[in-house]
Amino acid sequence: MKSLSKLTLALLGATALVTPALAQDDKIVVGFATAESGFMQAYDKPAQDAAMIRIAEINAAGGLLGKQIEVVNADTKTDRAEGAKAGLSVIDAGADMVVVSCDYDFGAPAALAAEGAGLPSFFLCAESIKAGIQGVGPNSFSASVLAAVQGATMAEWSYNKKEARTFYRLLDTWTEYNKGICDGFDWMLPRLEGASLVGEDTFKNEDASIAAQITRIKSLEKEPDAIMLCTMMPGAVSAIKQIRAAGINSMILNGSGVDGSYWLSAVPDLSNFYVPVQGSIYGDDPNADVTAFNAKYKEATGGDPSSQYVYPGYVMIDVWAKAVERAGTTETAAVVAELEKMTAEPTLFGPRSFSAELHHQNSADYRIVNIEAGKPAVIDSWTISEPIPVADLMK
Amino acid sequence: MQTIFDALSLGSLYALGALGIALIFGVMRLVNFAHGDVISFSIFALMWPSTDAMAVVFAGDLPWFLLIPFVLAVGAGLSVLSEIVVFRRFRRANPATMMIASFALGFVIRYFLLMLFSSRPKSISLLPALSQPVEIFGARIPLLQVITICATIAMLFALTAFLKRTRFGLEMRAAAENFTMARMLGVRANRVIMGAFALSGALAAAIGLILAAQTGTADIQMGAAVMLMAFIATVIGGLGSLPGAVLAGFLLGAASVVMQTVLPIDARPFRDAFVYGAVILVLIFRPQGLIAARGTKERV
Numbered sequence: 001m002k003s004l005s006k007l008t009l010a011l012l013g014a015t016a017l018v019t020p021a022l023a024q025d026d027k028i029v030v031g032f033a034t035a036e037s038g039f040m041q042a043y044d045k046p047a048q049d050a051a052m053i054r055i056a057e058i059n060a061a062g063g064l065l066g067k068q069i070e071v072v073n074a075d076t077k078t079d080r081a082e083g084a085k086a087g088l089s090v091i092d093a094g095a096d097m098v099v100v101s102c103d104y105d106f107g108a109p110a111a112l113a114a115e116g117a118g119l120p121s122f123f124l125c126a127e128s129i130k131a132g133i134q135g136v137g138p139n140s141f142s143a144s145v146l147a148a149v150q151g152a153t154m155a156e157w158s159y160n161k162k163e164a165r166t167f168y169r170l171l172d173t174w175t176e177y178n179k180g181i182c183d184g185f186d187w188m189l190p191r192l193e194g195a196s197l198v199g200e201d202t203f204k205n206e207d208a209s210i211a212a213q214i215t216r217i218k219s220l221e222k223e224p225d226a227i228m229l230c231t232m233m234p235g236a237v238s239a240i241k242q243i244r245a246a247g248i249n250s251m252i253l254n255g256s257g258v259d260g261s262y263w264l265s266a267v268p269d270l271s272n273f274y275v276p277v278q279g280s281i282y283g284d285d286p287n288a289d290v291t292a293f294n295a296k297y298k299e300a301t302g303g304d305p306s307s308q309y310v311y312p313g314y315v316m317i318d319v320w321a322k323a324v325e326r327a328g329t330t331e332t333a334a335v336v337a338e339l340e341k342m343t344a345e346p347t348l349f350g351p352r353s354f355s356a357e358l359h360h361q362n363s364a365d366y367r368i369v370n371i372e373a374g375k376p377a378v379i380d381s382w383t384i385s386e387p388i389p390v391a392d393l394m395k
Numbered sequence: 396m397q398t399i400f401d402a403l404s405l406g407s408l409y410a411l412g413a414l415g416i417a418l419i420f421g422v423m424r425l426v427n428f429a430h431g432d433v434i435s436f437s438i439f440a441l442m443w444p445s446t447d448a449m450a451v452v453f454a455g456d457l458p459w460f461l462l463i464p465f466v467l468a469v470g471a472g473l474s475v476l477s478e479i480v481v482f483r484r485f486r487r488a489n490p491a492t493m494m495i496a497s498f499a500l501g502f503v504i505r506y507f508l509l510m511l512f513s514s515r516p517k518s519i520s521l522l523p524a525l526s527q528p529v530e531i532f533g534a535r536i537p538l539l540q541v542i543t544i545c546a547t548i549a550m551l552f553a554l555t556a557f558l559k560r561t562r563f564g565l566e567m568r569a570a571a572e573n574f575t576m577a578r579m580l581g582v583r584a585n586r587v588i589m590g591a592f593a594l595s596g597a598l599a600a601a602i603g604l605i606l607a608a609q610t611g612t613a614d615i616q617m618g619a620a621v622m623l624m625a626f627i628a629t630v631i632g633g634l635g636s637l638p639g640a641v642l643a644g645f646l647l648g649a650a651s652v653v654m655q656t657v658l659p660i661d662a663r664p665f666r667d668a669f670v671y672g673a674v675i676l677v678l679i680f681r682p683q684g685l686i687a688a689r690g691t692k693e694r695v
Binding site for chain 1: 397398400401404405408446450509513514515516518519520523526527528535536537538539540606609610611612614616617619620621651652655656660663664666667
């Protein structure tokens with residue numbers, strides 16, 4: 001019995017060693033260790049669909065390094081323990097690159113599994129600095145833009161284009177993402193001459209009422225020019241609705257997390273509301289290719305993109321495939337080195353840069369969406385005057 | 396002035412929730428943790444099942460005089476159904492078993508909603524006319540806040556009248572005080588318990604309505620936070636005591652708003668820790684609750 005189990009172990013070990021090597025011969029495998037069920041599914045699925053569009057395009061154009069890209073999936077079930085298993089499962093299936101859940105907390109277990117196997121990993125749309133070198137390891141990347149860039153962009157843009165001078169900062173302490181937006185705002189504000197913070201407050205995403213916070217804003221001598229609202233769904237809608245219901249009409253600045261028109265019915269006739277996005281889902285992006293992509297997405301999935309968080313999935317496959325093409329191999333060290341050489345690499349959704357110290361975007365070309373009388377429209381574009389230094393991001 | 400309204404409106408929500416929990420605890424010693432999920436369910440009943448990001452509204456566009464009874468009926472219906480299907484079978488089980496069963500029921504309801512509607516919070520505009528500010532005593536207050544407070548007070552009066560003036564109310568109070576004795580004296584247990592569940596479900600639906608109108612969002616977990624606070628309110632109010640639950644609900648709401656107002660910015664994220672700290676203090680000095688229910692006192 002003992003020898004039998006030893007034999008089985010040896011056999012298992014041998015197959016584990018052999019399988020990935022075999023898989024790499026005639027095809028390139030992308031492993032998706034993402035949520036196909038549970039609450040993260042609603043966030044992972046759209047970006048994954050966009051990634052599949054880019055993969056289909058590459059395959060149709062003759063593949064990568066002359067090989068077809070194949071996809072393997074494993075469901076993380078929106079569970080961290082399952083996430084680690086899903087990561088291992090796609091690695092066992094021969095993945096050359098591992099795609100993990102949108103959020104750092106839910107994607108990290110699979111990304112760490114990839115890191116352990118010496119494979120590159122990409123977070124679908126995580127916006128925390130931890131989603132990358134700092135929180136996973138030297139082979140991990142994120143396809144989106146840091147939350148801090150969103151806060152910094154909104155502060156600088158509103159200062160320059162809307163003459164905002166007095167700011168109020170309202171932070172929802174629920175997630176790292178929310179804090180990231182406000183951190184970026186805090187970093188930018190002292191750089192804007194004559195701009196001042198007239199007050200600040202915090203709330204919790206699940207708070208049934210933010211009446212006390214609103215009373216604090218109303219007790220200011222003068223309504224602030226702009227309210228920097230660092231929050232995300234579902235609490236964002238609640239906060240916005242309550243701010244407007246209380247009769248506060250200040251400009252509201254946000255992170256990308258509130259992009260999408262699906263929630264606008266909750267706050268009828270919302271105005272003076274600004275959101276930074278990587279591309280417009282409303283069919284009015286200055287770049288016609290973005291609108292063309294929206295049509296392609298609709299054809300593939302049957303629906304329009306519901307928010308800008310669809311786009312990072314496409315960018316992810318795009319930059320990774322370019323790096324593989326340049327490296328001439330899917331071998332991790334070579335691909336990572338090529339990715340790190342990218343400086344303002346053009347993509348459909350703006351330039352992307354990676355470096356040996358940051359596998360994330362600390363600056364980005366954002367479209368500014370303005371919601372006026374309940375109608376969203378792109379009114380401007382903005383890139384922050386200087387990228388946010390990594391040291392400041394780590395604070 | 397504004398702060399008082401803030402405190403009262405948040406307190407109203409907690410008081411309604413606490414009342415719903417206390418009602419059921421009173422008649423059958425059951426801490427119903429599915430209460431929060433009844434809140435979510437009654438709002439989701441206003442939409443067609445769909446996993447799209449955009450909500451497909453079904454009954455949400457009804458005029459208010461139809462909408463409100465509809466939502467209340469859904470809450471009451473689900474609550475009665477849960478009594479018939481689940482809790483009736485646990486009538487003789489000990490309270491801990493029933494509590495676990497209520498947790499399980501809550502999960503079933505929540506995952507049922509997850510299956511039909513996905514985890515994405517849905518936006519829904521309920522009674523949009525209420526999202527306007529009104530001027531009262533020099534303070535500009537959202538109309539909804541005023542309505543919440545008035546509706547809660549009206550509901551409390553109606554409920555008190557019902558419990559004190561009607562035969563059914565009398566039976567319910569008798570059952571709350573000593574269930575076995577009440578049965579021996581001819582109170583029909585099933586009817587009273589069903590009545591309590593129906594009332595409690597309708598209260599949950601009322602919270603759902605207020606929450607949805609205030610936040611514009613329906614989320615499968617929307618009831619959880621209120622449920623937790625409401626449960627704490629029933630405990631510090633004295634488990635099973637209805638006036639205690641209401642009083643404690645208002646106190647918790649006030650404590651939460653006052654903490655948010657007076658704490659320095661760095662301490663504000665920990666507001667709830669301070670609120671819970673106050674709860675612990677109350678329980679140390681009055682372990683039986685602010686207003687102890689007569690039925691729960693130790694008899695020597």
